[in-house]
Each structure stands twice: as structure tokens, then as C-alpha cells.
Amino acid sequence: MNTQKIILITILLLGFIEPVLATMHHEHMLMDEKGMIMNANTDKLPRDCDKISENVDMTIRAGQKHALRFNGKMYAFDNQEWDVKPCAKINITFINDDQIRHQLMIHGLPGYLYPEGMFHLELYGAGELRASLIMPGLKKTYLVHCELPQHAEKGMKAQLKVDGGDGDLPSIPGISAPVKADNYPVDWSQATVAILLLCVLAGIAAPFFVLKGLKLK
Numbered sequence: 001m002n003t004q005k006i007i008l009i010t011i012l013l014l015g016f017i018e019p020v021l022a023t024m025h026h027e028h029m030l031m032d033e034k035g036m037i038m039n040a041n042t043d044k045l046p047r048d049c050d051k052i053s054e055n056v057d058m059t060i061r062a063g064q065k066h067a068l069r070f071n072g073k074m075y076a077f078d079n080q081e082w083d084v085k086p087c088a089k090i091n092i093t094f095i096n097d098d099q100i101r102h103q104l105m106i107h108g109l110p111g112y113l114y115p116e117g118m119f120h121l122e123l124y125g126a127g128e129l130r131a132s133l134i135m136p137g138l139k140k141t142y143l144v145h146c147e148l149p150q151h152a153e154k155g156m157k158a159q160l161k162v163d164g165g166d167g168d169l170p171s172i173p174g175i176s177a178p179v180k181a182d183n184y185p186v187d188w189s190q191a192t193v194a195i196l197l198l199c200v201l202a203g204i205a206a207p208f209f210v211l212k213g214l215k216l217k
């Protein structure tokens with residue numbers, strides 16, 4: 001066999017193997033025109049669990065209207081905290097109430113069950129997705145958020161506790177303070193000071209003008 005033939009056969013073989021590898025790589029992923037489910041797990045037990053302790057049906061809504069009760073926030077989930085038993089199986093119904101894209105990502109899960117330690121639901125617009133996952137037995141607080149630019153910063157952040165969790169995460173709306181609070185400094189230029197002085201003087205002078213006006217009547 002000459003070199004050209006070997007190269008040709010190699011290319012043909014790669015062409016055959018590559019799609020197989022690609023499918024394997026996306027084994028944990030489900031995708032359609034509405035959204036995507038990554039790393040769902042209905043039956044694989046975490047190493048520290050003998051069996052599923054409880055089945056929890058959880059509906060989580062995402063959208064701008066859920067942020068109305070938090071000052072300065074723009075996006076939020078309808079709930080900011082959940083608590084489940086160790087080794088609980090959570091059956092999530094994720095509902096997007098907005099016409100824009102939102103995600104529900106749970107981080108810090110064991111990597112041998114959830115690649116990148118992550119469970120990920122995503123809806124490209126209004127809609128609904130269902131998927132399950134099994135939590136490990138460890139007493140821990142997991143970060144739940146939407147990773148789209150500025151969505152978590154604008155309020156789309158929550159926490160999922162197993163067995164009461166191991167503390168609160170920062171900047172969970174309505175639960176914990178941010179690590180670094182927003183700061184809106186005033187630029188005290190000469191013009192700002194002048195305007196402020198003028199307002200104070202006008203405020204002091206106003207009653208005199210009113211009294212003068214009353215006397216004239």
C-alpha cells in the first residue's frame with residue numbers, strides 16, 4: 001500500500017468515527033428549538049447514597065416579574081432557596097415567563113455524574129422543561145443561577161441546600177448581602193455645589209414670598 005492510500009483510508013475512517021464520538025460527547029445533552037437539557041440524571045446514584053431518600057417535585061419559574069419585589073433587581077427566579085434531604089431526587093419543572101432566554105444552572109455537583117459539576121436547563125423564550133437530578137448526601141449549599149450576561153448580577157441567583165446546607169451564598173436576593181455592594185458616587189463638581197446652594201436659598205426664601213403675597217391680598 002502506498003502512502004496516499006493509507007492517508008485516504010485514515011481520512012475515511014476518521015470521517016466515520018468522528019460523528020460517533022460527537023454523539024457520545026453529547027450523550028448528556030438534549031436539545032431542540034425550544035431549549036436544552038444538560039446532565040439530567042434519573043437513576044444514577046451519587047457514591048455516598050445507598051438509595052433515593054425522597055422524590056421532590058419542584059416548579060421553578062424564571063422571569064422579570066419575579067424581580068419586582070427586589071429593589072434594583074431585574075431578573076429573578078420565583079423562589080430563592082430550596083432545601084432537600086440528602087440523596088433526594090429532584091424532578092424540576094422549569095418555566096420561563098419571559099420572551100427572552102433564561103437558564104437554570106446548578107453548580108458544584110459531583111463531576112463523575114454531572115460533567116463540569118453542572119446541571120443545566122435552558123429555554124430560549126417562554127416555555128417549559130422537565131428534568132430530574134439526584135443530589136449527593138453531603139450537607140452542602142449549591143449555587144443556582146442563570147449564566148447569561150448580567151442575569152445573575154441582576155438578581156437571577158438562588159441556592160439549593162441539601163440537609164440544611166453549609167451556609168448562605170452571597171448576593172441571593174432577599175437572603176444574603178452582596179460581597180461588594182453597588183456604589184453610586186456623586187460627582188461633587190463646582191456646578192453641583194452651586195445648584196445645591198441655589199436650591200437651599202430658594203427653599204429658605206420661598207416662605208417669605210408666600211407671606212408677602214398673603215399680606216398684599
Ligand SMILES: [Cu+2]
Pocket residue numbers: 075101102103146147148151156
Ligand atoms: Cu436569565
